[in-house]
Each structure stands twice: as structure tokens, then as C-alpha cells.
Amino acid sequence: MKHLTLSVLLLILLLIGIASLFVGASTLSAQQIIDTLLHSGEYDFIVNQYRLPRLLLAIGVGAGLGLSGSLIQGVIRNPLASPDLMGISAGAGLAATSLLVFYAAAPVYLLLLTALSGGLIAAAIILLIAYKTKPTPIRLALIGIAISTFLSSGIDFLIIVNPVEMNTAMVWLTGSLWGRNWTQVPIIWATLAVVLPFAFWLAWRLDVMGLGEDCATSLGIRPSKLQLIALLTAVILASISVAVAGTIAFIGLLAPHLARMLFGHDHKLLIPASALLGALMLIIADTLARGLQPPLELPAGVLTSLIGAPYFIFLLQRYKAW
Amino acid sequence: MPFSTRYILLFASALILLLFSFAYSLIAWSSFPLNLSHISAYFFNFDHQSIEQQILATTRIPRLLVAILIGTNLAVAGVLMQGLTRNPLASPSILGINAGAACFMALASIGINVLGEVSSLVSASVGGLVSGALVIFLGGFFSARSNPLKLILAGIAINALLIGITRAAIILADDRAYSVITWLSGSLASMDWQQWQLLWPTSLVGLVISAYVAKNLNLLALGNEVATSLGINIAFTRFLSCIAIILLTASSVAVVGPIGFVGLIVPHIARRLVSNNYLLLLPISALLGSCLIVWADALSRGIAFPAETPVGVITALIGAPFFVFLSIRSKAL
Numbered sequence: 001m002k003h004l005t006l007s008v009l010l011l012i013l014l015l016i017g018i019a020s021l022f023v024g025a026s027t028l029s030a031q032q033i034i035d036t037l038l039h040s041g042e043y044d045f046i047v048n049q050y051r052l053p054r055l056l057l058a059i060g061v062g063a064g065l066g067l068s069g070s071l072i073q074g075v076i077r078n079p080l081a082s083p084d085l086m087g088i089s090a091g092a093g094l095a096a097t098s099l100l101v102f103y104a105a106a107p108v109y110l111l112l113l114t115a116l117s118g119g120l121i122a123a124a125i126i127l128l129i130a131y132k133t134k135p136t137p138i139r140l141a142l143i144g145i146a147i148s149t150f151l152s153s154g155i156d157f158l159i160i161v162n163p164v165e166m167n168t169a170m171v172w173l174t175g176s177l178w179g180r181n182w183t184q185v186p187i188i189w190a191t192l193a194v195v196l197p198f199a200f201w202l203a204w205r206l207d208v209m210g211l212g213e214d215c216a217t218s219l220g221i222r223p224s225k226l227q228l229i230a231l232l233t234a235v236i237l238a239s240i241s242v243a244v245a246g247t248i249a250f251i252g253l254l255a256p257h258l259a260r261m262l263f264g265h266d267h268k269l270l271i272p273a274s275a276l277l278g279a280l281m282l283i284i285a286d287t288l289a290r291g292l293q294p295p296l297e298l299p300a301g302v303l304t305s306l307i308g309a310p311y312f313i314f315l316l317q318r319y320k321a322w
Numbered sequence: 323m324p325f326s327t328r329y330i331l332l333f334a335s336a337l338i339l340l341l342f343s344f345a346y347s348l349i350a351w352s353s354f355p356l357n358l359s360h361i362s363a364y365f366f367n368f369d370h371q372s373i374e375q376q377i378l379a380t381t382r383i384p385r386l387l388v389a390i391l392i393g394t395n396l397a398v399a400g401v402l403m404q405g406l407t408r409n410p411l412a413s414p415s416i417l418g419i420n421a422g423a424a425c426f427m428a429l430a431s432i433g434i435n436v437l438g439e440v441s442s443l444v445s446a447s448v449g450g451l452v453s454g455a456l457v458i459f460l461g462g463f464f465s466a467r468s469n470p471l472k473l474i475l476a477g478i479a480i481n482a483l484l485i486g487i488t489r490a491a492i493i494l495a496d497d498r499a500y501s502v503i504t505w506l507s508g509s510l511a512s513m514d515w516q517q518w519q520l521l522w523p524t525s526l527v528g529l530v531i532s533a534y535v536a537k538n539l540n541l542l543a544l545g546n547e548v549a550t551s552l553g554i555n556i557a558f559t560r561f562l563s564c565i566a567i568i569l570l571t572a573s574s575v576a577v578v579g580p581i582g583f584v585g586l587i588v589p590h591i592a593r594r595l596v597s598n599n600y601l602l603l604l605p606i607s608a609l610l611g612s613c614l615i616v617w618a619d620a621l622s623r624g625i626a627f628p629a630e631t632p633v634g635v636i637t638a639l640i641g642a643p644f645f646v647f648l649s650i651r652s653k654a655l
Contacts, residue, residue, distance in 0.1 A: 080475075133650050138471050142411075142649045145478055149582075150642030156507050157635045161626035249482065293494050302490045309483035313460050316475050 002263055009262075009276045016280065017059065020287040021051050025294035053182045058286045058300075059279040060188035061177070061241045062251060066278020067192075067199055068237035069252030070259065070270055074206040075230045079315065080141035082253035083119075083238035087144050089247040090151035091122025092239035097155050101162045112187065112243050119239030122151060123231065152247070175248035175301025177286050184244045191240045195233055196275075202230050203267040210265065248285075248301040250308020251278050257315065281307075329602060332595055336609040340390075343616045347389070348382045351624035356382075385513040389619045389633075390612040391525050392510075392578055393588075395570040397611025398532050400585025401592070401603055402563045405539050407463065409470040410590070410648060414450075414571040415582035417477040421484040422453025423575035424506060428488045443524060447572035453480055454568070508581035508634025510619050521577045528569035529608075535562050536600040543598060581634040583641020584611055590648065 021033055028036075028043060036047040069082045083089050095118025099106050106114075126144055129135075135143060205226050208216045213223045238252065255278035256270070263269040282300065285307070289298040349356040360374040364383075369375055396414060403412040414420050426449025427442050457480050458464070461473030488506065538559040541549045549556055574581065592607040615633065618640070622631040 129646070129650065135650070138475070139649060142471065142474060143646050146642050146645040146649065149638060149645070153507075153635050153638035153642065157631060157639065160507065160635065161629050161631055296494055298490050298493055302486045302493075305482050305486040306490070309479045309486065312479040312482075313476060316472055316479070317460070317462075 002269055005262060006269065006273060006276070009273065009280070013059070013276055013280050013283070016283055016287070017055050020055055020058075020283055021047065023287050023291035024051060025290075049181060053185050054177050054180060054286065055283065056185050057177050057180050057188060057244060058282045060185070060192055061245045061248065062255075062279035062282030063192060063275035064188060064195075064237040064241040064278070065248065065251040065282070066255030066259075066274040066276070067195070067271060068234040068241070069254075069278070070256035070267075070274035071199065071202065071206075071230045071234040071237075072252070073256050074202075074267060074270075075209075075227050075234075076137075076140070077210075078137040078140060079257070080137060080253070081144070082250075082256075083234065084247060084249045084252055085141055085144050085148065086126050087122045087147035087151055088119045088126075088235055088238045089242050089249075089252075090148045090155070091125075092116070092119035092242035093247045094118055094151045094154045094158075095121075096243055097158050101158050108183065108187065112240060115243035116236060116239040119235045119242070122147065123235045127231070175242075175246035175304070176289070176297065176299035177245055177282075178289075178297045178299070180245070188240060188244050191237065195237055198229070198233050199271050200268070202226070202233070203271050206230065206267045207265070246299075246301060248282065249305045250312070251281050251304055254308055254311055255281060257311075329596060332606065333609075336606060336613070340609055340613050340616070343613055343620070344386060347386055347616050347620040348378060350620045351627050380514065384515045384518045385510055385619070386616065387518055388513045388521060388577060389510055389615045391518075391521055392574045392581065393584060393612035393615030394608040395525050395528065395574045395611075396581060396584040396615075397588040397592075397607040398529060398604055399567045399570040400611075401589040401600070401607045402532055402535075402539070402567050403585065404589050405543065405600065406560060406563050406567075407470070407473065409473060411470070411474045411586065411645070413583070413585035413589075414567070415580060415584075416474060416481075416586060416645075418453040418457045418480040418484065419450040419567070419571045420575055420580035420582065421481045421488075422456075423447070423450040423572045424580045425449055425453070425484040425488045427576060428506075429491055432491055443520065443573060443576045446576040447568055450568050450572045450575070453484060454564075456480055505579040507632035508579040508637075509630065509632035510578055510615075510622070511630045511632075513578075517577050521573055524569050524573035528566045528573070531562055531566040531569070532604060535559055535566065536604050539563070539600045540598075543600075579632075579634065581615070581637055583637045583645070584614055586648075587641050587644050588614060590644075 022028065022030075024046070026046060028046070032043055033047055035041055036043045037052070040048060065083065068088075072081045072083060072086065073079065092115040096111055096115040099111055099114040103110075126140075126147055129143055130140055205216075205221050208219050208221055209223060209226060216223050216226075241248070255274045258277050259270050259273035263273050281304065285300040285303040288303055289300045292298060345358060345361055348361055349358065354374070354377055356374055356377065360372075360378060363369065363372070364375045364378045368379075399419075400413040403414065403417065404410060406412075407417075423446035426445045430442060430445040457473065457477045460480070461476035462469065463473055485506070538549075538554050541552050541554050542556065542559060544552075546556055571585075588607050588611045589603070592603050592610055596602040596606050614637070618636040619633045622633040622636050625631050625636070
């Protein structure tokens with residue numbers, strides 16, 4: 001039954017993905033798009049160089065963020081935890097922005113490494129605080145948000161002081177898939193390909209961890225090691241997503257929640273479902289961003305926060321363990 | 323004995339700090355070299371021919387005055403909010419009032435007039451009112467078991483939502499994203515006498531109201547029952563305080579854009595200095611708030627000279643670590 005739901009989800013993803021190829025400043029017919037996909041031609045740029053890579057990026061980044069969120073929530077056992085609320089996205093964004101500001105011609109691998117180290121440092125800071133003060137889940141969320149605010153005002157500062165090209169700047173501020181092309185596609189997909197097996201390896205171990213640390217230890221799992229691996233995986237995913245598309249808020253928070261509503265607490269289903277739902281959300285947001293008022297582009301991150309913030313409030317209303 | 327020598331000394335030192343920052347911020351980091359003698363010349367024998375004095379008269383003096391008043395407004399609003407909600411993390415920026423005012427102003431400025439043809443000040447006030455009410459409602463402030471953290475998180479979520487709407491509306495309306503980002507971060511860069519004219523009357527009304535409610539807030543801090551038995555009209559006091567908060571915050575946002583964290587930090591420092599007596603807390607906070615903004619503004623010019631950094635970015639960089647510190651330590655949460 002649940003596997004059926006998963007396949008239905010996959011089908012919806014596919015359909016919306018195809019539909020998104022039709023949305024944009026110039027209207028194309030189905031025939032034209034199929035022709036172009038099969039043997040390029042007149043609309044090669046619009047379809048093959050512009051909309052298709054963007055679709056693939058949206059799937060990759062969305063899946064990465066959803067996955068990262070589900071791993072973080074699985075390890076920290078905090079319904080309000082997610083890469084953006086914990087400051088990981090902002091840390092990666094700040095590091096990447098500073099690199100772009102001070103060394104605009106940086107090669108891609110350097111950008112990735114910088115974003116990754118930024119994300120890792122931010123994660124290390126918040127985990128250190130969490131370890132020292134043992135906060136309640138809700139207080140941890142608050143601390144994470146404050147760290148996020150600090151880091152993103154750092155991004156604001158860098159951009160305003162050194163006005164790089166404004167469009168690049170907007171990408172880092174709110175997250176957007178605008179102006180991306182095939183060069184970024186292999187990055188996010190390769191990361192996913194490397195990390196996904198890890199995530200599945202973690203899946204049942206996270207379930208066991210849910211039974212309590214003693215139980216997990218007696219079943220041959222070292223909790224601290226497992227937590228470290230899972231968090232590292234989550235940080236890598238979130239940082240690479242940020243390096244590709246900027247800080248896109250709320251997907252890492254929402255996707256795991258929706259997945260849990262649909263599939264319960266089994267991580268073997270939860271992990272692929274969060275990835276799928278994250279991808280779905282980002283495709284929808286990006287398609288809307290492109291299609292609301294073409295030729296103008298909204299950052300997809302703005303749209304995700306328009307959907308995400310009310311959901312966050314809804315979570316707050318439901319959250320009982322104050 | 324509220325006015326012992328210690329308090330008077332504190333007052334005096336805060337004033338001296340403020341005075342020093344006056345002079346400093348007038349001449350510091352100018353693209354056109356200025357020094358102290360120009361300031362004294364400006365005050366004592368003004369000369370229309372002198373470029374230095376013209377710079378002081380047309381840009382620096384109004385900028386300084388606006389900075390002082392904004393600092394006062396935000397700090398006083400922060401004190402009132404923390405007093406009303408009994409929440410150490412409450413402040414105009416965190417409870418969404420800044421963002422609401424900014425959002426409505428941005429919508430009005432791009433032609434989506436939710437309220438018809440009204441001045442920016444009115445739309446900012448209404449925006450602040452709407453978002454503040456929304457946060458208080460969603461944060462469960464009036465529910466039986468109200469939790470201070472829930473209020474804060476609701477504020478943060480509403481903030482994110484409003485900032486999203488503001489950015490989307492502005493990008494859809496036109497492409498001048500850069501100036502909007504500068505404004506959304508809160509900047510004092512383009513102040514002149516016109517802005518000052520817009521700012522001071524509303525601020526004055528707000529400050530007078532806050533001075534009026536200060537004594538009642540002292541009694542309210544003893545608990546609702548005690549306050550009622552001492553003849554305080556609780557609902558009326560709260561209402562007046564809300565009006566003051568909205569006036570102070572909205573006028574600030576309408577003029578310089580949302581500047582965060584001043585209303586959060588300053589009341590805490592002031593409370594350390596003068597304990598919880600609002601009659602002292604309000605003026606000390608006002609002084610400290612204006613010091614903070616004046617210094618942050620001077621810093622915002624200097625930190626990446628000759629480029630201007632929005633002062634809101636500076637206050638956020640100072641304020642966010644402070645917020646982390648408060649949320650870790652605060653026992654009341």
C-alpha cells in the first residue's frame with residue numbers, strides 16, 4: 001500500500017516535471033517540445049539549455065534538501081529541526097557568497113568545498129551549543145534561527161558592500177534556479193548518487209535509534225557514530241544544494257513532515273518519500289516562480305517561504321510538548 | 323529611593339557617551355574631510371559659503387537627529403513590549419511589527435494600495451498593527467497556558483512570510499531590487515530634513531504616551547490582581563502601550579526601513595543598569611538606544627568605507643549573537 005503511494009508520488013513528480021517544461025516566457029506546443037527534446041532544432045535553447053536543466057536541478061536540489069531535513073529530524077528528534085532553521089544553509093550560503101565576492105572566478109570545485117565547510121562550521125557551532133546547554137527542542141530551534149539570522153545578515157552585508165551582479169546576489173539571498181545551466185546538474189546529481197546509498201544504510205539504524213539509545217547499543221549500533229554520520233550526510237546535502245541554488249527556505253522542514261504524514265515513521269520509506277516530496281515542492285515553486293508573470297523571475301525561495309511559513313505556524317499550533 | 327546618586331551618575335555617563343558620539347558621528351568617515359572645528363563653526367558662526375558646513379547642515383545633522391530618534395523609538399518600544407508580554411525576547415523586530423510595517427509600505431509604494439490613498443506612515447502603522455495582532459493571536463498569547471517561546475516562533479514565522487511577500491511583490495513590480503534590499507535592511511544613508519519632519523511628530527506622541535503609562539506599567543509588573551486593587555485600569559494601560567508601540571515602530575520603519583534587534587538588546591542592558599523601574603528604564607533605554615544607533619550608523623559608514631552599509635545589517639550582526647545568548651540563558655522561557 002505504502003509502496004503504491006510512493007509510486008503515485010513518483011508519477012506525480014514526473015507529470016509535474018513534464019508540465020513545467022511548458023511554462024515560461026514563450027509558449028510552446030507539445031509537439032514542438034517533443035521535437036526539440038528528441039532532435040533539438042529551433043527551440044533548442046529554450047527547452048534543452050534552459051528549461052530541462054532547470055527541471056533536473058529543481059529535482060536534485062529539492063530531493064537533497066528534503067533528504068537532509070529528514071536525516072536531521074531523524075537524528076535530533078526535533079520536529080522543528082531542518083537545515084535552514086539550524087543555520088546550516090545560511091552558513092554554506094555565507095561561505096559561498098564570500099568566495100564569490102572576493103574571488104569571483106573561483107572554479108566550481110572550490111565553491112563546493114567552501115559551501116561545504118561553511119555548512120559544517122555552522123553545524124558544528126549549533127551542535128556545540130546544543131551539547132553544552134542541552135536545550136529543549138523548541139529552544140534549539142530558536143538558537144538555530146538566531147544563528148541563521150546572524151549568518152544571513154552577513155550575506156546581506158557582503159552583497160551590499162561589494163555589489164556583485166545583482167542577479168547573482170538575489171540568488172544567494174532568497175534561492176533561485178534562475179540562470180543555472182547544465183554545469184550545475186552533474187554536481188547535485190553526483191552528490192545525490194553518492195549520498196543516497198548512505199541514507200538507505202542509515203534508514204533502519206535510525207529506526208532502531210528511535211527505540212532508545214540502550215536498545216540501539218544492544219542491537220550493535222553505536223549511537224554517537226551513527227548520529228555523526230547521519231548529520232554529516234545531512235550537512236553535505238544541504239551545503240551542496242545551497243552551493244547550487246542558494247538558500248531555499250522551508251523545504252527541508254516541510255518535506256519530512258509531509259512524508260511522515262503519508263508514510264508514518266519507517267525511515268526506509270521516509271527517506272525516499274522526503275526526497276520525492278522535496279523535489280516535488282521545488283519543481284512547483286520554481287515553475288510558479290517562472291510562470292506567474294513571465295518574463296519576470298521570482299526567486300523560488302520566496303515562494304517556498306510563502307508556503308512554508310504558514311505551515312510552520314500550523315506546526316506550532318499542533319506542537320504539544322512545550 | 324529611585325533617584326540616588328548612582329542613578330544620576332548613570333544618567334550623566336550615558337549622556338556623555340551620547341554627546342561624544344554626536345560629534346564623532348558627524349565627522350567620521352566622510353568622503354569629504356571634516357573635523358571638530360567645522361562642527362563648532364556650524365553651531366556658532368554658520369557660513370553659507372563653506373562646503374563643510376553645508377555638508378553638515380544638509381546631510382549630517384538630519385541624519386544624526388533621525389538616528390537618535392529612531393534609536394529612542396525602537397528602544398522604548400522594546401521596553402514596552404517586554405513589559406507587556408513579560409517575555410524577555412519580545413521586541414518590534416522579533417514579533418513581526420517591523421516586517422508588517424515594511425510589507426505594507428512596500429505594497430503601497432508599488433501601487434497595491436490595500437488601504438487606498440494614505441500616507442506611508444498610515445500604511446506602516448496599519449501593517450505593524452495587523453502583523454503584531456496576528457503574531458499575538460497565533461502565538462497563543464491569550465490562551466490559558468501561553469508559552470513565551472511559542473509567541474517568539476510565531477513572530478519569526480510571520481516575519482519570514484511577510485519578508486517573502488515584500489520581496490516577491492517588489493520583484494514582480496519592478497526590477498529595482500538593489501535599492502529595495504538596502505531599504506529592507508534598514509538604512510540611514512539618505513536622510514534629510516524632510517524625513518525628520520515626517521518622523522518627529524509621531525515619535526513625540528508615542529514617547530509622551532509611553533512616559534504616561536510608565537508608572538502604570540510598574541504597578542502592572544506586580545501582577546494583575548495587585549494592579550487592579552491599586553486602581554489601575556489594566557485594559558486601558560495595555561491599549562495605550564500598544565498604541566505607543568505601533569506609533570514608535572511604524573514611524574521608524576516608514577522613515578528608515580526595518581532595523582532589527584535594537585528593541586531587543588537595549589532593554590536588557592538598561593534593566594541591568596537600573597533594575598525594573600519603568601520611570602528610569604524608559605529614559606535610560608532611550609539614551610542607550612540612540613547611542614547604539616548613532617554608533618552603528620557611524621560604523622555602517624566606516625566598515626566598508628566609502629560604501630554605505632545599511633545600519634540594520636550592523637545591528638543584526640551585533641544583535642543576533644545577543645539573541646542566542648539570551649535564549650540559552652533566559653530562565654523565564
